[in-house]
Amino acid sequence: MIFLVNTDEPNPIDFFLQDEVKEGENVSASCSVSHSCPTYPPSFIWSHSGEKHDQTQQLQNDQWKATSTLTFHPNRTHHNQPLQCRVTYHGGKHQEQSKTLKVKYAPVNVKAEYQSDVNEGETAHLKCSSDANPVSSYEWHNETGALLNKGQTYTMSNVSRHSEAMYCTAVNEEGRNRSSTVKLNVLYPPDIETSSKCFSEDGVVKCECIVESRPPSIVHFVLRDRVLQSTNVETVGSVTTGTLQTDFGSFKFVHCLANNTLGKANLTLSLPANDNMQNIFIASGAGVIFLIILIATGVGVVKKCRGRSGETPTSDLGTMKAERPVELPRYAPTKRF
Structure with missing residues (x-):
C-alpha cells in the first residue's frame, strides 16, 4: 500500500x-x-x-x-x-x-483637569483631555456657552471669588463632546458685610456678624476687654453668620472679629440705646418743660402786682390802662435719645 x-x-x-x-x-x-x-x-x-x-x-x-x-x-x-x-x-x-x-470615533471621556483650590488673585492653569481618534482640538466655554479660549490648556490670571464656572469641549471630524462644568474653589480672607448690626427684639439685644470667606471663618465678639463666643453660628456656602445674645450693660459698642487661614477682619457695631433709659430721658424732658411753664407764669403774676402797687389810687376807672396778657414762651418739642 x-x-x-x-x-x-x-x-x-x-x-x-x-x-x-x-x-x-x-x-x-x-x-x-x-x-x-x-x-x-x-x-x-x-x-x-x-x-x-x-x-x-x-x-x-x-x-x-x-x-x-x-x-x-x-x-x-x-x-x-x-x-x-x-x-x-x-x-x-x-x-x-x-x-x-484603526477605528475613528468622536471624543469621549472629556475631562477638565485643574487644581481645585486656588487663592484669590493667583493664576490658575486648566487642561482638557479626551479619548478620540483622530486627536481632538479643544475649546473653553462659560456656562452661557460663550467662547473663552481655544487650545488644550487655559490660563486664568488674577482669579476672583466671582470667577464663573466653565467647561471644555473636545472636537474632531467624527463629532464633539464636552466635559462636566467645573468651578474653581477660590480661597480668600474674611470680609465682614456692612449689613452686620445690633438690634433690639422683644426687649432683648442681639448682634449679628455676617462674614463672607472661604474657607469659612471663626466668628467671635469683643466687649471692652472680654472675648465672647458666638451664641449661634450658621454657615451657608461661603457666608457665616455669628449671633451674640448677652447682657451688654451700659456699653455703646461691641466689636465683631472673624478669621480663617488666610487672614482676619473686624468691624465695630453700635449697640441700641437701652429702652429703660429712653423712658427716663422722655420723663425728664417733660418735667423740665412743666417747670419752665410754672416759672414763666409766676414771673408774669409778680410783674402785674408790682405795676398796680406803684399807681395813685383814683376812682376814675376809665383812666386805667389795660395791661397786656402774659404770653408763655414757646419751646421746641423734646427729641428722644
Whole structure:
C-alpha cells in the first residue's frame, strides 16, 4: 500500500481590511487561501465576533479558493487592536495573519483637569483631555456657552471669588463632546458685610456678624476687654453668620472679629440705646418743660402786682390802662435719645 503525503507548505493568506473604519458602521474583512483538496476545505477562525460567511470557488489547474468574510461593528475599544484570521487545513497544518484595526470615533471621556483650590488673585492653569481618534482640538466655554479660549490648556490670571464656572469641549471630524462644568474653589480672607448690626427684639439685644470667606471663618465678639463666643453660628456656602445674645450693660459698642487661614477682619457695631433709659430721658424732658411753664407764669403774676402797687389810687376807672396778657414762651418739642 502506498500513501501520498503532501509536503508542500500552504499558500499564503490573502487578508483584506480597510485601513481605517468608523465606529458603529458595518465593516467587512475577508481571509482567503488557495488549496487543492475540495473534499476537505480549510476552516477559518476569527479573533473578533461578528457574522461569518464561508465560501469555496474553483480555480484552474485543480486549485480551489476558500474565503471567509467577517462582518462586524467596530467600536473605540477595538482601536489599535489586532484582527486575526486563523486557517486550519486538513491534516492539522495551520497559519494565521492579522491586521491592526484603526477605528475613528468622536471624543469621549472629556475631562477638565485643574487644581481645585486656588487663592484669590493667583493664576490658575486648566487642561482638557479626551479619548478620540483622530486627536481632538479643544475649546473653553462659560456656562452661557460663550467662547473663552481655544487650545488644550487655559490660563486664568488674577482669579476672583466671582470667577464663573466653565467647561471644555473636545472636537474632531467624527463629532464633539464636552466635559462636566467645573468651578474653581477660590480661597480668600474674611470680609465682614456692612449689613452686620445690633438690634433690639422683644426687649432683648442681639448682634449679628455676617462674614463672607472661604474657607469659612471663626466668628467671635469683643466687649471692652472680654472675648465672647458666638451664641449661634450658621454657615451657608461661603457666608457665616455669628449671633451674640448677652447682657451688654451700659456699653455703646461691641466689636465683631472673624478669621480663617488666610487672614482676619473686624468691624465695630453700635449697640441700641437701652429702652429703660429712653423712658427716663422722655420723663425728664417733660418735667423740665412743666417747670419752665410754672416759672414763666409766676414771673408774669409778680410783674402785674408790682405795676398796680406803684399807681395813685383814683376812682376814675376809665383812666386805667389795660395791661397786656402774659404770653408763655414757646419751646421746641423734646427729641428722644
